[in-house]
Amino acid sequence: MTDWLVLAGCFVIAVTAWLLDDRVRGAAADRRLESFVAEDRSSAVVEPHVVEQLGPLALGVLNGQDHWAVRQGAVASLVAAGALRRTSPDRSGQKRWMSGGRLPEDADDLERELWTEALPLHVRNAAYSPRQSTGEYLWELRVPNGRQHMETAESRLIREGFTRPRFETVPGLPLLRGRWSAIAAAAVVPAVTVLLLDQAWIRAVLAFVIGSVALRQAFPDGPAVPRQLPVVTGKGEAALRVARERYAELDPATRPASEPYDPDQVRTAVALYGSAVLDRVDDRIMTDWSRPAPEFVDGPGE
Numbered sequence: 001m002t003d004w005l006v007l008a009g010c011f012v013i014a015v016t017a018w019l020l021d022d023r024v025r026g027a028a029a030d031r032r033l034e035s036f037v038a039e040d041r042s043s044a045v046v047e048p049h050v051v052e053q054l055g056p057l058a059l060g061v062l063n064g065q066d067h068w069a070v071r072q073g074a075v076a077s078l079v080a081a082g083a084l085r086r087t088s089p090d091r092s093g094q095k096r097w098m099s100g101g102r103l104p105e106d107a108d109d110l111e112r113e114l115w116t117e118a119l120p121l122h123v124r125n126a127a128y129s130p131r132q133s134t135g136e137y138l139w140e141l142r143v144p145n146g147r148q149h150m151e152t153a154e155s156r157l158i159r160e161g162f163t164r165p166r167f168e169t170v171p172g173l174p175l176l177r178g179r180w181s182a183i184a185a186a187a188v189v190p191a192v193t194v195l196l197l198d199q200a201w202i203r204a205v206l207a208f209v210i211g212s213v214a215l216r217q218a219f220p221d222g223p224a225v226p227r228q229l230p231v232v233t234g235k236g237e238a239a240l241r242v243a244r245e246r247y248a249e250l251d252p253a254t255r256p257a258s259e260p261y262d263p264d265q266v267r268t269a270v271a272l273y274g275s276a277v278l279d280r281v282d283d284r285i286m287t288d289w290s291r292p293a294p295e296f297v298d299g300p301g302e
Contacts, residue, residue, distance in 0.1 A: 003200040010191050010207045014214040017184035021176075026223040028174045033227045036170055037234070044234035051243045054162075056267035057110065059243055061153045062162055062236055063271060067146055072289070073270030074111045075138065076281045081263035083107075083115055086284055087135040094288045096135030104263065113143045139291045162236035169226045181217035188214065244272055252276045 054062070060070045078084035078099075085100040099118040107115065118136050143149075157163040188211030195204035232240075249255060250269035253276070261269055261281060269277040278285045 003195055003198055003203045006191050006194060007203045007207050007210075010188050010210045013187055014181070014184045014210050017178070017180035017214060018217050020180040021178035021217060022224050024179075025174075025176050025221065026225070026227075028176060029170065029223045029227045032173055033170045033229070036172075037230065040234035041237060042234070044238040046235060046238040046242050048242055048246050051239055051246055054239065054243075055108075056271040057108065057149065058153045058157060058162075059240075059268065060271035061150065062157055062232065063240060064232075065271065065274075067150050069270075069275070070110070070150065071114070071141075071143065071146065072275060072278060072285070073267045074108075074114050075141070076270055076278050076285060077104075077263060077266040078107075078111055078115055079282050079285060080261060080266045084118055086282075086288070094137065094292060095284075096137055097141075097288065098135035106264065109145065110143060110149050113145060114141055117141050117143070137291075138285070138288045157236065161233060162239055163231050164229060164233055166231055168229045170229055173222050173227070175220035175222055177220050178218040181214045185211050185215035185218060240272075243268075247272060250277075252280050255280070 051059070056073060057070060060073060065073075075084065081104045082101045083099060083103050084097055086095050087098050088095045097118055098120060099115050103112060103115045118141060120135075154163070158165060188207055192204050192207045192211065195207055244251075247265075247268055250261070250265055251273055252269070253273075257280070261277070266277065266281055275286065
C-alpha cells in the first residue's frame with residue numbers, strides 16, 4: 001500500500017510541476033504576444049485612399065463578416081438601386097423577390113450573380129412561361145462563385161498585409177527551462193530507489209517513467225497551448241478605423257432616419273455597420289432572409 005502512495009506522490013508532484021512551469025511559460029508567451037501586437041499597431045499607417053481602393057467586399061471580410069453577411073450587403077444594394085424587388089408588397093409572411101429594372105453599371109460580380117439568379121424564369125430559360133415567374137426566396141438565391149469571391153478577397157487582404165493566415169503563432173516566442181519540472185524529476189530519484197529496495201519492480205518502472213517525463217519538461221520549451229496572432233493585423237485595424245472615420249455618415253446609429261442611403265453607399269454601410277443598415281433600406285429584407293422553421297402537424301390519432 002505504501003508503494004502505491006509513493007507512486008501516486010510522484011505523479012502528483014510531476015503534474016503540479018508541469019502546470020507551474022506551463023504557467024510561467026504561458027505568462028512569458030502572453031507578454032511576447034502583447035508586445036508584438038502593440039508594435040504591429042503602432043507601426044501601422046493607412047491612408048484614406050487605400051480604404052477606398054479596398055471596396056465593400058474586402059471591407060466586409062476585414063470586418064469579420066461571413067458569406068451570408070456579405071450577401072446581405074449585395075442584396076440591400078440591389079434593392080436600393082431598384083434592381084431587386086419583392087413580388088408582393090404585403091409585409092405579412094415571407095415573400096419571393098425578383099430582379100426588376102436594370103443592373104447598375106458599377107455592380108460587382110457578386111451583385112451580378114445575385115441579380116441573374118433572381119431574374120424571371122422565362123428570361124433565364126425559354127422553357128418556362130411568364131406565368132411561372134414567381135421569383136426566388138432570399139435564402140434560395142444562389143451565388144455560384146460566392147465562395148470564390150470570398151476567398152479572393154481573403155487572399156488579397158493577406159497579400160496586402162491587412163490580415164494574416166489563421167492559426168499563425170507568435171514569432172520569437174521565448175523558450176524557458178522547466179525549473180519546477182527539474183525539481184520534480186530530482187524528487188523522483190529517491191522514490192525509485194525506495195521502490196527498488198522494496199522489490200516493487202512495476203511501480204519502480206512507472207515512477208522512473210514519470211521522472212523521465214518530468215525531466216523532459218525541464219528542457220527549454222514554450223507553453224503547452226501555442227499563442228496565436230489575431231487574424232487582423234495592425235494595418236487591418238487601422239484600415240477599419242480610417243474607414244469608419246471616412247464613412248461616419250453611414251453609421252445608422254447616428255444617421256437621421258429621414259435621410260435614405262444612396263444605392264452606391266449601401267454595400268459600404270453594411271460592410272462597416274452590419275445588418276442594422278438593412279432596416280433603413282427595406283425592413284422586409286430581414287423578414288424574408290431566413291428559411292422559416294418547419295411546421296410539424298400531428299397526424300391522426302396523435
